[in-house]
Amino acid sequence: MSGEVLVVLPVVLPLLVAGALVLVRGATRGGSPALARWAGVVTTGAVGVVAGALLATTLGGEVPAVRVGGWAPGIAIALAADVFSSAVLLAVSLVVLAGLVHARGTGEDRAPALVPLVLVMAAGVHGALLTADLFNLFVFVELMLVPSYVLLLLGRRRTKRRLAAARLYVSVNLLASTVFLVGVGLVYAATGTVALGELAQGEPTPARQAAVWLLLLSMGAKCAAVPLHGWLSRSYAVAGPAVVAIFSGLLTKTGVVVLVRLDALLVPEGSAVPAVVLVVGLVTAVVGVLLAVGEHDVTAVLVAHMVSQVGYLLTGLGLATTAGTAAVVVFLVQYVLVKAALLMVAGALETRYGTGRLDDLGSLAHREPVLAAAFALSAAALVGLPPTSGFVGKLGLVTAAGEDGRWVTAAVLVAVSLLTLVSMLKLWDRVFWGPAEAAPALAMAPSGSGAADDADPGRTAGVTPQAPAGRAGAGRPDAGPDAGAGSGPGPGSARAPGADGSGSDAAGSDVAGGRGGHRERVALVGPPLVLGALALVAGVGGEALLVVGAAAAQGLADPSAWVAAVTGGAP
């Protein structure tokens, strides 16, 4: 019984809280940001606890399932959790939690719609993870996408470029969703059911498999597999920093999760699907990492790597072995956290210094030791260096490829890892490395004073004079909006009176007020550090990850327990 409640909660709870928040906001004319903030964090935390409980239950061999309202199988909205969905659910809720906290630091949560929208989006993702019905999968994916259309530009100034990116994003996803819907219709026409449990038991007729190809194609577009990746970097580039971090954990990964699920249930032995997925995965990994070479902005580099890492996941899926699937699960769970941490570092840099351009940053390791540590940990995990969690994931993938005799695949994966390392070193070198004296370039950043926060005022004082006066923040009358939205006077103004001379900055920003205190600073740099540390812990304790991965892969390779649970016990 309790298992049933647990399965429903991740979907229902965020939706209820989101609805309540919107109501409260309507009733109180604007509502209280603190209330929304805490409601979001508590709700997501609760989902995380539920996910943990589900993981414990499913690892014990149970498959908690529920048909909402007690309707007959095939008609009811069926939800079920196995090890795979529980593990991903846990990782996703951690990312959302960290993202919501981070949004406090970047000031994005001043938009009152942020928390409700993120909660609805999370509910959609949770539903897509747990559903056992093809059409409900479509609905949950839409439930995830519709808030993301709004979140993309939430609180951002609507320039032409941004709106064009939003148009691209909506169009691509609408097209992919239409293809998915057509696929669902064809599956229903071919088989007379859209319940995944019944489909898994049914005969894989050519008509049905044609429809399944359509479904896979649609999800390929949603998870940004090459050649359907073009929308990703263009649209993510315009979103707010915390929003990008949340997107990275939720949107493309849901595409991958759905692919894994459909592959396990609807693709029979001897199908051409794994071979195609393998090739697409390898191409995606290579193209993604090469895309990153040409980028000169921290976030843009990281988003390009997102494409590359999706390639890893698809490659593991394309191996079509249990070991490969286990590696995919391990990789996915840790990668979601790592990429979110990296994007949050980029977001914190953008918030502090008003830019993510590599040319404008440098030598930050002294000023931002916390961010530097978070970046180092998570970048190592992204590359796959021991002892981080990325190593466990990549080792699993390469080993699985090797065990299968696919040496080319293994070699490509290692080579892409090396290129990822080069790319991360580039970021490290351009953003964090270098002597502190080489940092004057940063005084040009709008937050000449904001840069003072972690350092003692004396250092800032020592640095600023080296910058030409015309470039210092306070020296430009036109810099008002610029500096304000970029990073504001920064925490320094609240604490260090000496740094508070930039009156024009403060005047130009209504933004700065929400970012002045100690809490915001913690909210800004805390989440990436925690996630980065988590990557280290998960790497050192990689055994647990491997156990979860193996159990999840077992459940996916032989879905009979899952099928029995969702079809109401009928074997």
Place this chain on the structure above:
Amino acid sequence: MTTALLVAVLAAGGTALVLQRGPLRLVIGFVLLGHVGTVLVLASGGGDRRGVPLLGQGPEDVPLGDPLPQAFVLTAVVIAFAITVHLLGVLRAEESAAEDDEEDADVEVEQERRARSRRAEQGADGPSRAREVAADEAGTPAPGDDGTGAS
């Protein structure tokens, strides 16, 4: 057969419109493509079964329609409608964003000038990035969010 033709015509028209220039054609194209999904899912329940899918409500001799695809379509239509409206909102905003461009351009020019003087020797990398940054920094939070209504 009629349904198949209808789907084919809608899909062809929708695809053609989406591929053309012009924001409104994009939207109409997506409306047509949405109809492709609608008609196709409806047809998946069997085109010859047209009876009211309520027991005891329709004439006896007509086979009952399949209620499941109808429920699907109802959901899908609502979703497609919401997203279409949102897309229209984005396009509309894009048109009116033109008025802000002068201010944008000022910030951009200033930013680019500064960026160029800053890295005079290594200015190889595109000014478009500088523009992005400028746009970011010029960003003030939009008043309200007109997109939420659509969702």
